[in-house]
Amino acid sequence: MLTTQENSLLQNRWDPATAAGMSEPELLLYRSNTLGADKRVTNYGGGNTSVKAMEVDPLTGEKVEVLWVKGSGGDIGSIKMDGFATLYMEKLHALKGLYRGVEFEDEMVGYLPHCTFRLNPRAASIDTPLHAYVPRKHVDHVHADAIIAIAASKNSKELTKEIFGDKIGWLPWKKPGFELGLWLEKFCLENPEADGVVLESHGLFTWGDTAKDCYDKTIDVINQATRWLAERTEGKPAFGGAKHRSLPAEARAEVAARLMPAIRGFVSGNQHMVGHFNDSPEVLEFVNARGMEPLAALGTSCPDHFLRTKIRPLVVNFDPEAGNIEDVLARLPDQIAAYRAEYAAYYERCKHPDSPAMRDPNAVVYLVPGVGMITFAKDKATARISGEFYVNAINVMRGASAVSEYVGLPEQEAFDIEYWLLEEAKLQRMPKPKSLAGRVAFVTGGAGGIGAATAARYLAEGACVVLADINAEALAEAERSLKEKFGADVVSSVVMDVTxxxxxxxxxxAACVAFGGVDILVSNAGIASSAPVEDTSLAMWNKNMEILSTGYFLVSRAAFKLMRVQGMGGSIVFVASKNGLAASPNASAYCTAKASEIHLARCLALEGAEAGIRVNVVNPDAVLRGSRIWQGEWLDQRASTYGTDKEGLEEMYRQRSMLKRSVLPEDIAEACYFFAADTSAKSTGNILNVDAGNVQAFPR
Known part of the structure; x- marks a missing residue:
């Protein structure tokens, strides 16, 4: 389990029994995964590890030295063996003869593929020279908060010397690349007894003769810095002490639920963005502190931090003591516009003739006093990880400001990393977003066959999904199943009675706090009852109307309110029934309620059009598989109505249809996907029958 406790020492997790008998590349993988299992060692996707191992050249059959190093874009905590790039060391050394100086170092990346061993398709990262030219067999590079707190201090060189003596050296800030690799080589040759080096505003390099030795040194150095910081900061109020008090947890969530859809609407101009909310103790300590605003304005230091978080956050003008949420929401457009203008000015000040065009000028991180931190990104995982990176930055600022003066990366250096042409090339290589990327869907009846199938269809197209259902046990199972297939970040659930x-x-x-808002509503909660009209009780009639008519009204009204706040339009899909158009015997309550749904959808289509909110209906018929309403009395009642048994009912429905085919939950999900996707962007007020053909249900 990942841990983030400040000022607690890292546990040495090396297990000799596990490592026994491993090859050098296998030991590299084990070391990497073990280091990456604790975010105090390095953040997600940050840092890299390597080993120089002897391998058999496939062309000559001779033993050659090969560098195994984390490939571009990988994460050491989750990396697998195919995540490492492999390169001939002899060829990497030969690159030194081609190097034309620091002004041309980016061109060296183009030579790295020519050094590839065994045609490995994994792209080598920009940090490859940093590992190649350290004349040690095993090398770790990590971004531990305790180390960066020292590295981002105004007098970081002196502090490094005080803490580590001559065992750990120090190098001034230098953008990662070929030149920094040569600097590291020079340091190692001039300081053969050193175990590592602190890079100003960046992180830590350590090395060793064996995998375990290298791992031990990394853990020991981080722990040494952690102990030193703990001793120097004990009893000192962090960030200048508290200015605000945190709201209670429930109140924090309420404020976040008001803010997140509003912010989301402003930042989703080019694409739909997904939000993440963090009110952990370390975040609350920072947002409530007297020193929060000046520290936040300095920006982050470590390149990995601001690549994920932008150079600085936006501080929302919320006063937890006054509870001025309405005033904040009214002023939010001006605050966001001011941030965009500041970002554009930063771009203009720092751009080069060949710089890529300015990217999204909106903030990624939003700090809210008394409440917590909100982050927005193209997908949920990135939003969450961006927040984790800013927590790393908070930890760095806490340590640095307590023992020295925190120093953010100079603006021009930050820009040169953010708009690095090599980073731009990496962005251009990213795959095209899926059709529902950044969208958030809210599915009622989410634990049933149609609801779960629709959720799965949306998730497969890149959406985040909130499952809502009254059956807590079935809901938990549906959530577990979908998370297992699509990941924990993109699925959330809430027990809800639609009435x-x-x-x-x-x-x-809750959906707003989980993902920032809602773009798609699938109103699917269902019930069914069957009885001749003279046997239909008032209770039966009311229950059908409450769930199938009033319930659809309530969730639609809530969706409309939220979609209007976001100002991005939206799609509402009613899962009604063939019975809403074609009467069935002994089902007057059910048929009437379903007809009410259909007419409500028509009314809402009229009201929502000016706001870009589309409302459409999918009419299923006889979807037996996976449906909970077919597991109880309704199944017995319909079988009795049509004079068949349970086993024969599905066959009877199939033969009754014009196409003689069964209708499955996945068929309904496909129709729900059509109405949610941009392919139906010009459709509203429509009815799509998915019933294998029923002439009585043809819309007229």
Whole structure:
């Protein structure tokens, strides 16, 4: 399990029994995964590890020295063997003869593929020379918070000497690349007894003769810095002490639920963005502190931090003591516009003739006093990870400001990293987003066959999904199954009774906190009952109307309110029924309620059009598989109505259809996907029958 406790020492997790008998590349993988299992060692995707191992050349059959190093874009905590690039060391050394100086170092990246061993398709990262030219067999490069707190201090060189003596050296800030690799080589040759080096504003390099020796040194050096910081900061109030007090947890969530859709609407101009909320103790300590605003304005230091978080956050003008949320929301457009203008000015000040065009000028990180931190990105995982990176930055600022003066990376250096042409090339190589990337769907009846199938279809197209259902046990199982297939970041759930106004409002607020808002509503919660009209009780009639008519109204109303706040339009899909158009015997309550759904959808299509909110209907028929409403009395009642048994009912429905085919949950999910996707962007107020053909249900 990942840990983030400040001022607690790292545990040495090296297990000799596990490592026994491993090859050098296998030991590299083990070492990497073990280091990456703790975010205090390095952040997600940050740092890299390497080993220089002897391998058999496939052309000559001779033993050659090969560098195994984390490939471009990998994460040492989750990397697999195919995540490492492999390069001939002899060829890497030969590159020194081609190097034309620091002004031309970027061109050296183009030579790295020519050094590839065994045609390995994994691209080598920009940090490859840093590992290649350190004349040690095993090398670790990590971004430990405790180390960067020293590296980002105004007098970091002196502090490094005080803490580590001559065992760990220090190098001034230098953008990662070929030149820094040569600097590291020179340091090692001039300081053969050193175990590593601190890079100003960047991180830590350590090395060793064996995998375990290298791992031990990395852990020991971080722990040494952690102990030193703990001793120097004990009893000192962090960040100048508290200015605000945190709101209670429930109140923090309420404020986040109000802010996140509003912010999301402003930052999603080019593409839909997904939000993440963090109110962990370390975040609350920072956002409540007297020194928060001046420290936040300095920006982050480590390149990995600001590549994920932008150079600095936006501090939302919320006063937790006054609870001025309405005023904040009213002023939010001006605050966001001011941030964009500042970012554009930063771009203009720092750009070069060949710089890429300015990217999204909106903030990634939003700090809210008394409440916590909100982050927005193209997908949920990136939003969460961006928040984790800023927590790393908070930890760095805490340590540096306590023992010295925190120093952010100079603006021009930050820009040159952010708009590095090599980073731009990496962005251009990213795959095209899926059709529902950045969208958030809210699915009622989410634990049933149609609801779960629709959620899966949306998730497969890149959406995030909130499952809502009244059945807590079935909901938990559906959530578990979808998370197992699509990942924990993109699925959330909430127990909700669609007939209770307060429950619906709370559920949509929970969706806002989970993902930032809602773009797609699938109103699918269902019930079914069958009885001749003279046997239809008032309770049966009311229950059908409450769930299938009032319930659809309540969730739609909540969706409309939220979509109007976001100002990005949206899609509402009603899963109604063939019975809403074609009457069935002994089902007057059910048929009437379903007809009410269909007409409500038509009304909402009229109201939502000016806001870009589309409302459409999918009409299934006889979807037996996976449906909970077919597991109880409804199945017995319909079988009795048509004079067949349970086993024969599905066959009867199939033969009754014009196409003689069964209708499955996945068929309904496909129709729900069509109405959610941009392929139906010009469709609203429509009905799509998915019933294998029923002439009585043809829309007229």
């Amino acid at each position: 209770r106004e307060d429950a619906v409002e709370r559920a949509f607020a």
